[in-house]
Amino acid sequence: MIAICKNLLVLLVVTLPWVAMANNADELSTTCPKTEKYCKGEKKWSDGKVYTGEFKYGIPNGKGKLLMPDGTSYSGEFKQGLRHGYGEFTYSNGDRFVGDWFFDQIGQQGTLKFANGDEYLGEFKNGEMHGTGTILNANGEAYSGSWAKGKANGMGTFTRSDGSQYIGHFTNDKRDGEGMVVWSTGDTLRGNWTNDKLSGKVLFSFNNGDVLKSDWVNGKPTVRGKYVFSDGQEVAGTLGNLMDNSVSKIDILEETDSNLQLSWMGFAMEFKATENYKLANDFLFAAQQYGTSFSSRQEVIAQEMNIIKERQKDKGWAKLPEKK
Numbered sequence: 001m002i003a004i005c006k007n008l009l010v011l012l013v014v015t016l017p018w019v020a021m022a023n024n025a026d027e028l029s030t031t032c033p034k035t036e037k038y039c040k041g042e043k044k045w046s047d048g049k050v051y052t053g054e055f056k057y058g059i060p061n062g063k064g065k066l067l068m069p070d071g072t073s074y075s076g077e078f079k080q081g082l083r084h085g086y087g088e089f090t091y092s093n094g095d096r097f098v099g100d101w102f103f104d105q106i107g108q109q110g111t112l113k114f115a116n117g118d119e120y121l122g123e124f125k126n127g128e129m130h131g132t133g134t135i136l137n138a139n140g141e142a143y144s145g146s147w148a149k150g151k152a153n154g155m156g157t158f159t160r161s162d163g164s165q166y167i168g169h170f171t172n173d174k175r176d177g178e179g180m181v182v183w184s185t186g187d188t189l190r191g192n193w194t195n196d197k198l199s200g201k202v203l204f205s206f207n208n209g210d211v212l213k214s215d216w217v218n219g220k221p222t223v224r225g226k227y228v229f230s231d232g233q234e235v236a237g238t239l240g241n242l243m244d245n246s247v248s249k250i251d252i253l254e255e256t257d258s259n260l261q262l263s264w265m266g267f268a269m270e271f272k273a274t275e276n277y278k279l280a281n282d283f284l285f286a287a288q289q290y291g292t293s294f295s296s297r298q299e300v301i302a303q304e305m306n307i308i309k310e311r312q313k314d315k316g317w318a319k320l321p322e323k324k
Helices: 008-013 239-247 254-273 277-288 295-314
Strands: 027-030 038-045 050-056 059-067 073-079 082-090 096-102 105-113 119-125 128-136 142-148 151-159 165-171 174-182 188-194 200-205 211-217 220-228 234-238
Touching: 174 254, 200 254, 211 254, 220 239, 220 254, 234 239, 254 277, 254 295, 277 295
Parallel strands: none
Antiparallel strands: 027 038, 038 050, 050 059, 059 073, 073 082, 082 096, 096 105, 105 119, 119 128, 128 142, 142 151, 151 165, 165 174, 174 188, 188 200, 200 211, 211 220, 220 234
8 A cells, every 4th residue: 555664664673783882802992991981082893883972981971973884873872882862873775763762772752764755753662663653755645643563553644645635544554444535625535444445335525515425345446336416316327427427417517527537536546555557547547538627636647647657667567568
């Protein structure tokens, strides 16, 4: 689904090869001997570690910076040779953790900044995202809510690239249970998700009072649906023919046109979330045929079609031979 944190967990739970800096067995040189209570200087170890900063009786204590031979570094507060207090750890790939440390372990609050532009701000436990936090992805998507053991668990809000938001329950980074998708216009989609896929009855309620009813099985809608107008009139049929069936019932179709466009956009985003890019693209194409006067939506549709095209390339679909 949402690729909230594909690599966060790996980065945070790795045990770092610090080696107790209070142990001088592998010490090469130091400018601050153990006889001095307070000192500012440098210490080097035979394995390549280099510490520059404040010492207390020859042990890093206070503010300083430690460079590791693997390219990682820590700059911040130390206590008794361990990271303790506020500090910044930089990974060799450019990712950074900035926040609290407690005797060489990541503390309860901090920010994890990724080299690709993603950023997590919130609570941690045992080196993992745990509690309440928000991750902002460079692609414009975001999740804010409850975390447990490094993954989205509990109630939260996921903001998608098309501007809509899913508000509901998550289990291990996936939508699971009752939830609602909300657009800035006030239109909503209500349903139940199982392992990130819509299942059961789905109600698409529009801000003009109309409702589109459909049934979903394992992330896909069944063929037929029902469009209920605010005045109680109903039309039923295949999803593709609902507009044609509406013509004989309603004289003014502008709002219906707009609502169906939004519906197909919403359905497309569900397929995109489950990486069913073929159906996602098909529904986006159908959405282009409706509501042609809504230029802002057409821009979003075109943007999403480009995103899907790039993801298909990443999966290697673009390299498949074309059918003759």
